[in-house]
Amino acid sequence: MGTAIAAADPSSRPKLSRHVRLRFDRARDRHVLLGPETVVVLNRTGADIVGLCDGDRTAAEIVADLRARYDHVVGDDVLRFLARLAARRCLELTDG
Amino acid sequence: SAASPAWETPEFDEVAVAPEVTMYLGSLE
Numbered sequence A: 001m002g003t004a005i006a007a008a009d010p011s012s013r014p015k016l017s018r019h020v021r022l023r024f025d026r027a028r029d030r031h032v033l034l035g036p037e038t039v040v041v042l043n044r045t046g047a048d049i050v051g052l053c054d055g056d057r058t059a060a061e062i063v064a065d066l067r068a069r070y071d072h073v074v075g076d077d078v079l080r081f082l083a084r085l086a087a088r089r090c091l092e093l094t095d096g
Numbered sequence B: 001s002a003a004s005p006a007w008e009t010p011e012f013d014e015v016a017v018a019p020e021v022t023m024y025l026g027s028l029e
Helices: A044-051 A059-067 A075-087 B019-027
Strands: A013-016 A021-025 A030-034 A038-042 A091-094 B012-016
Touching: A013 A059, A013 A075, A021 A044, A030 A044, A038 A044, A044 A059, A044 A075, A059 A075, A075 A091, A075 B012
Parallel strands: none
Antiparallel strands: A013 A091, A021 A030, A030 A038, A038 B012
16 A cells, blocks of 8 residues: 655646635634635645645746745645645645 | 745644634634
8 A cells, every 4th residue: 555645746726725715813823724614724834835826826836936935945845735735625726 | 145944844734613713713804
C-alpha cells in the first residue's frame, strides 16, 4: 500500500471554493478558512498560499511568488498543501 | 536588504463547528 501524498498539478489554477472565505481570526491570531461547518486554521505560509489562490495564477506561479517572499521555499510543500485543501473542498483546482 | 523570512511547511488544522458559528465568524469582518 503506497503512502504517497497527492500533489496539485503545477499548471492547475487554484481558487477558493464558492462556499469558503478567507478571514483573519483575531482570537486565534491566525488566518482561517470559513466553510459551512468547518473552520480551517492556517499557519503563516498556508495563509500566504491561500491568499494567492485567485483562479488566475497557476500553482507554479504561486510557488514563484512565494520564492520572492521566503528563503528556501519547497515547491512540493506548496503543491501537496494545495492538494490537501482541495481534498477537503476548500479549494478548486481548475485545469491550466 | 533585510533577509527574507525562512520558509515553514504550510499546515492547517480543521475544526468542525456548528454552521451558525461560521456564519457569526464570517459576519465579524
